[in-house]
Structures are given as C-alpha cells and as structure tokens.
Amino acid sequence: MKQPLEKTIYSAAIITPILIGGLLILILPAYYQFALGIILGGLMGAFIFRILTLDVYKLTSSSVSNVKKQALRNYFKRYGMYAITLTVGIVNPYTNFAATLIGLLLPKFITVTFVLLQKRN
Numbered sequence: 001m002k003q004p005l006e007k008t009i010y011s012a013a014i015i016t017p018i019l020i021g022g023l024l025i026l027i028l029p030a031y032y033q034f035a036l037g038i039i040l041g042g043l044m045g046a047f048i049f050r051i052l053t054l055d056v057y058k059l060t061s062s063s064v065s066n067v068k069k070q071a072l073r074n075y076f077k078r079y080g081m082y083a084i085t086l087t088v089g090i091v092n093p094y095t096n097f098a099a100t101l102i103g104l105l106l107p108k109f110i111t112v113t114f115v116l117l118q119k120r121n
Contacts, residue, residue, distance in 0.1 A: 005114060006053055009107070009110055013045065014042075016106055017039050017106055018042070018043075020039075021035040021039035033094060033095055033099070035099070036099075037089055037095040037103060038100075038106075040088065040100055041100040044104060045105070051078060059074075085104060
C-alpha cells in the first residue's frame with residue numbers, strides 16, 4: 001500500500017535531521033553545536049510542517065466567514081514558532097544559529113525534492 005505524500009514527507013522531515021546530526025556528532029565531534037542546531041531546527045521544522053497540514057485540513061472544512069481570520073491566526077502562530085526556534089538557536093550556547101536555520105529549511109527542501117521526484121516518475 002502506497003503511503004500518502006504528506007506522511008512520507010513528514011517521516012523524512014523527522015528522520016533526516018536526526019540522521020544528519022547523529023552522523024555529524026559521530027564523525028566530527030568538535031562540531032556538536034552545528035549538529036544540535038540541525039536537530040533542533042529540523043525537528044521544529046517538521047513540527048511546524050505538521051501544524052501547517054492540520055491547519056489546512058481545518059480551514060478547508062470550516063465556514064467561509066471564519067477562514068480569513070483563522071488563516072491569519074495560524075500564520076502568526078507558525079511564524080511565532082519559527083521566531084522562538086531561531087531565538088533559541090541564537091541564545092543557547094549549545095546550538096549554532098546557522099545550523100538551526102538550515103534545519104528549519106530542511107522540510108521545505110524535502111517537500112520540493114519529493115514533489116520533483118514524483119513528477120519525474
């Protein structure tokens with residue numbers, strides 16, 4: 001049975017930063033801050049992606065009069081989470097800000113890659 005694209009992307013978005021961070025810690029232990037930043041950003045990016053999909057399902061089933069207000073509230077909620085994650089990446093001495101930013105972008109790269117691979121096949 002073929003898994004839906006959303007679940008495949010979500011699974012890959014969780015597994016990829018953990019694998020990249022784990023391999024970085026094992027291969028280059030001096031770069032643990034970079035690895036922890038990728039893990040933090042990647043997991044938060046996957047969580048935010050999941051919230052986005054749940055928000056889209058909720059918006060498509062709600063009444064037309066509330067859609068704009070709900071969409072705006074959900075938008076600010078997600079970008080607030082991005083801001084908190086980046087703030088933790090800056091303030092926390094055990095994470096790297098650039099790695100946290102790269103980790104947050106991982107689900108977007110994974111989504112584009114999976115969509116392009118599906119169009120190719």
